[in-house]
Amino acid sequence: MNVAAPLIEVEKLEAWYGRRRILHGVDFSVNAGEIRVIMGGSGSGKSTLLRHLLGLHKPRSGSVRLLGVDIGRASDREMLDVRKQIGVSFQGGALLTSMSVGDNVALPLREHTKLDENTIRIMSRLKLEVVNLGGFQDLMPSQLSGGMIKRAALARAVVMDPKLLFFDEPSAGLDPVVSAELDELILRLRDALRMTIVVVTHELESAFKIADTISVLDQGNILMTGSVAAVRRSDNERIQDLLNRRPREIQVDADAYLKRLTEEEAA
Amino acid sequence: MNALTGSLASLGRATVESVAGIGYAGRLLWESLYFSVAGWSIGQPLRLRAVFEQMRQIGVDALSIVTLLALTIGIMLGIQFIAALSEFGAQSQVVVAVAKSVTREFGALITAILVAGRSGSALAARIGSMTVSQEVDALATMGIEPVRYLAAPALLAMLVMLPALTMFADAVAIGGAALYSASSLNITPTAYVLQTLSLLAPGDIWQGIAKAVVFAVLITLIGVSTGFSVSGGAEGVGRATTRSVVLSICYIIVADMIFSYFLNR
Numbered sequence: 001m002n003v004a005a006p007l008i009e010v011e012k013l014e015a016w017y018g019r020r021r022i023l024h025g026v027d028f029s030v031n032a033g034e035i036r037v038i039m040g041g042s043g044s045g046k047s048t049l050l051r052h053l054l055g056l057h058k059p060r061s062g063s064v065r066l067l068g069v070d071i072g073r074a075s076d077r078e079m080l081d082v083r084k085q086i087g088v089s090f091q092g093g094a095l096l097t098s099m100s101v102g103d104n105v106a107l108p109l110r111e112h113t114k115l116d117e118n119t120i121r122i123m124s125r126l127k128l129e130v131v132n133l134g135g136f137q138d139l140m141p142s143q144l145s146g147g148m149i150k151r152a153a154l155a156r157a158v159v160m161d162p163k164l165l166f167f168d169e170p171s172a173g174l175d176p177v178v179s180a181e182l183d184e185l186i187l188r189l190r191d192a193l194r195m196t197i198v199v200v201t202h203e204l205e206s207a208f209k210i211a212d213t214i215s216v217l218d219q220g221n222i223l224m225t226g227s228v229a230a231v232r233r234s235d236n237e238r239i240q241d242l243l244n245r246r247p248r249e250i251q252v253d254a255d256a257y258l259k260r261l262t263e264e265e266a267a
Numbered sequence: 268m269n270a271l272t273g274s275l276a277s278l279g280r281a282t283v284e285s286v287a288g289i290g291y292a293g294r295l296l297w298e299s300l301y302f303s304v305a306g307w308s309i310g311q312p313l314r315l316r317a318v319f320e321q322m323r324q325i326g327v328d329a330l331s332i333v334t335l336l337a338l339t340i341g342i343m344l345g346i347q348f349i350a351a352l353s354e355f356g357a358q359s360q361v362v363v364a365v366a367k368s369v370t371r372e373f374g375a376l377i378t379a380i381l382v383a384g385r386s387g388s389a390l391a392a393r394i395g396s397m398t399v400s401q402e403v404d405a406l407a408t409m410g411i412e413p414v415r416y417l418a419a420p421a422l423l424a425m426l427v428m429l430p431a432l433t434m435f436a437d438a439v440a441i442g443g444a445a446l447y448s449a450s451s452l453n454i455t456p457t458a459y460v461l462q463t464l465s466l467l468a469p470g471d472i473w474q475g476i477a478k479a480v481v482f483a484v485l486i487t488l489i490g491v492s493t494g495f496s497v498s499g500g501a502e503g504v505g506r507a508t509t510r511s512v513v514l515s516i517c518y519i520i521v522a523d524m525i526f527s528y529f530l531n532r
Contacts, residue, residue, distance in 0.1 A: 083410035094405035108409050
């Protein structure tokens with residue numbers, strides 16, 4: 001594989017919900033081996049961007065290329081090949097509640113490989129060990145704590161040894177200690193499994209700790225992409241607001257305001 | 268004027284929504300059948316284990332309640348037909364009346380309504396809560412098509428089990444009718460059953476089974492499509508479950524009427 005080719009390339013991506021534009025022509029690329037944090041406040045469009053990166057939404061305009069495949073135009077076969085090479089850890093874990101932790105982690109192997117049951121069991125337990133959940137394979141997801149669920153979801157995400165790992169809000173809903181442990185785990189995983197990792201978060205501390213590069217997203221635009229130091233130094237007002245937890249000043253557009261109040265069909 | 272345009276607009280929106288709903292259900296049907304037949308060739312094989320698991324939940328687990336209801340319906344039909352036909356002195360026609368109404372109508376209808384309440388709602392609730400907790404998204408990103416994993420096994424299981432349950436219900440209902448009406452007709456229950464068998468044509472039974480196949484498709488598609496389109500958390504799941512049962516039963520009864528009309532012309 002060409003080392004220089006980025007694993008993720010997003011060009012002029014636009015997204016709409018009804019009449020509201022969520023992403024305004026986002027350009028974006030992630031190189032192999034880096035940990036990229038997509039940072040932004042609530043409503044910045046980072047969840048929408050992530051759903052496009054995962055191929056859960058087809059882009060209305062612009063393109064998303066994962067591992068060199070344009071996922072807006074890929075066939076089912078190509079899409080499946082891409083999906084076998086990416087892992088996703090969702091915000092709430094999204095473990096299948098009807099299966100034990102071990103079966104959850106083994107699911108991708110059972111579905112996509114022809115390995116025998118013994119090998120699958122060993123491989124999934126190995127991944128559970130990596131996330132410090134050794135011995136928990138027989139518990140049901142409902143019996144796990146929030147931090148354990150995230151780690152189990154991480155084990156499931158990496159069980160196929162993906163090239164690319166997505167992580168949605170790793171520290172949401174966790175106490176500071178557990179979330180710091182999770183950050184350590186992400187760093188260790190990158191070193192051990194040589195993955196490219198994209199983390200979506202609004203948590204500054206965790207972002208600065210794990211990121212190689214940060215893309216700051218605000219109101220559907222990428223404000224900047226750069227190293228941690230560059231983001232800290234940035235003189236962009238919105239970025240500094242985000243870093244210093246300053247409430248943003250909301251500018252009222254008088255015409256739009258009146259229109260929203262009086263219009264009958266407010267979409 | 269405003270009220271008129273408002274109601275016109277909501278009528279239009281409801282029409283668009285229901286056409287979209289039918290289109291979505293049609294796509295689910297097509298995809299489920301496609302994955303069942305050709306899934307293995309595109310890396311999305313249908314798991315027989317999942318189908319058998321669904322068959323157990325939909326069919327085997329429902330046996331006791333189907334028995335109870337079918338028996339009751341059989342006895343009820345016996346009571347009603349004896350009462351109604353004795354007015355004309357035509358008690359001996361009870362056997363044929365029960366046999367035809369059970370096999371053509373009640374066996375399929377009662378079983379379908381029961382399965383819609385038990386399994387259609389369970390499908391909607393299961394898939395709905397999986398949608399809400401991002402489990403469906405997780406399946407998709409793992410390269411496991413949610414339709415293949417969740418909908419196709421349910422559809423196949425329903426297509427096998429609903430006709431099977433219907434035939435079972437036919438037999439039990441006729442048995443119930445035999446138990447009640449044999450004494451009024453001065454024959455043994457065995458003689459009643461034998462008489463039923465000689466009176467029934469294969470077409471009568473096929474009519475019930477054909478209906479059961481259509482009902483199976485309706486129940487699954489409504490359950491699955493309401494499940495996949497859940498939004499709004501736990502409350503949304505509850506609403507979807509109720510909606511799937513009400514919709515299924517409505518569609519079953521309407522489809523039954525249309526079927527009966529065309530098959531008995």
